[in-house]
Amino acid sequence: EAEVAQSPRYKITEKSQAVAFWCDPISGHATLYWYRQILGQGPELLVQFQDESVVDDSQLPKDRFSAERLKGVDSTLKIQPAELGDSAMYLCASSFRTGGVTEAFFGQGTRLTVV
Amino acid sequence: DQQVKQNSPSLSVQEGRISILNCDYTNSMFDYFLWYKKYPAEGPTFLISISSIKDKNEDGRFTVFLNKSAKHLSLHIVPSQPGDSAVYFCAATVYNNNDMRFGAGTRLTVKP
Numbered sequence: 001e002a003e004v005a006q007s008p009r010y011k012i013t014e015k016s017q018a019v020a021f022w023c024d025p026i027s028g029h030a031t032l033y034w035y036r037q038i039l040g041q042g043p044e045l046l047v048q049f050q051d052e053s054v055v056d057d058s059q060l061p062k063d064r065f066s067a068e069r070l071k072g073v074d075s076t077l078k079i080q081p082a083e084l085g086d087s088a089m090y091l092c093a094s095s096f097r098t099g100g101v102t103e104a105f106f107g108q109g110t111r112l113t114v115v
Numbered sequence: 116d117q118q119v120k121q122n123s124p125s126l127s128v129q130e131g132r133i134s135i136l137n138c139d140y141t142n143s144m145f146d147y148f149l150w151y152k153k154y155p156a157e158g159p160t161f162l163i164s165i166s167s168i169k170d171k172n173e174d175g176r177f178t179v180f181l182n183k184s185a186k187h188l189s190l191h192i193v194p195s196q197p198g199d200s201a202v203y204f205c206a207a208t209v210y211n212n213n214d215m216r217f218g219a220g221t222r223l224t225v226k227p
Contacts, residue, residue, distance in 0.1 A: 004158070033215070042119070042204050042217035043159070056214050091158055103149055104215060106158030 002026045004107035006092050012113045018080035021110045025074070025094030031055075033104060034067055034077050035091040043091055049075065082114045118142045119207050121218035129226050134192040136221050138205030141186065145207040149215065150179060150190050153202045162203075163190070166210075195225045 005024040013019045025032050030051050035043035046065065048056040051072040060067065064083070069075040079086055089111050093104040120139045128134045138148075146167040151159035165172040165179045165188065172179050178191045192199055205218040 035217075040124075040219070042121075042219045045214065045216065048214055093158070103161035103164060106151075106160065108156070108158050 002105075004092055004094055004105055006090075006107035006110055008110055009108065010111045010113075012115060013082050015084055015114050016081040018078065019082050019112065020076055020078045021090050021092075021112075023075045023077070023092030023107060025092070026096070026105055029094035029096045029105075030072075031095045031104070032069055032075050033091075033093040033095075034075070035093065037089040037091055037109070039088075046077070079112075082112075084114050087112055087114045117219075118145075119205055119216050119218040121203075121205055121221050123221050124219070125222040125224070127224045127226065128195050130197055131194045134190075134195045134199065134223055134225065136190040136192075136203050136205075136223065138188050138190075138218055139186055140188075140207050142207070142216075143186070144209050145216075146210050147208050148179070148181060148188050149206040149208070150177075151204045151206060151217075152199075153204060153220070159204055192223075195223075197225045197227050199223060200225050 007022050032049040034046045037043045046060045047067045049069045052069050067077045089109045091109045093106045095104040118141050149164040150162040152162050153159040163174050163177050163179050165181050170181050181188045202220045202222050204220045206215045208215045
């Protein structure tokens with residue numbers, strides 16, 4: 001069964017260090033999302049790609065976060081420098097969009113702990 | 116700016132009974148709604164959705180009801196099973212945008 005792959009599963013980093021997460025969406029899925037989920041809250045959209053283009057990054061803290069999807073397939077989310085408040089689950093999701101809405105499929109996430 | 120709200124952080128029901136999870140939204144532009152289920156250490160998985168042109172959608176034990184005038188939707192699980200114990204997220208989006216906004220989730224516990 002096709003699934004969204006994310007790595008690493010867990011990451012512990014010191015504050016002020018750089019950290020990167022990788023996501024490989026389901027083959028053929030044009031839309032890719034990065035969400036951040038803080039414990040006890042729902043996923044918060046950070047950035048949405050349609051193929052290689054950013055559709056929505058209004059919630060992305062651009063002073064420290066960056067995201068790219070160069071070839072319109074896999075994607076990388078980077079944080080530099082990491083802060084204590086960045087500790088959260090980072091979820092990648094993808095959907096096959098032919099127009100309108102289709103449900104998104106999520107990866108297992110990367111649990112980030114900043115110490 | 117919490118556009119999607121799930122005001123009950125937790126719900127506990129007995130096996131075989133009905134579970135009702137509620138969700139409210141504030142953005143009148145939302146016209147498509149989804150429910151996701153999340154087990155610990157896993158990503159959310161899609162459960163059921165409903166378009167604003169409908170007021171009910173049913174899939175097996177799961178039914179979602181939409182009340183557009185009240186900006187309210189609910190997920191009914193009948194009968195509830197212990198394997199349904201998970202966190203349930205409500206999500207809303209604009210049909211041509213595909214930009215999903217999530218509620219904070221409700222933790223459902225189904226007791227045997």
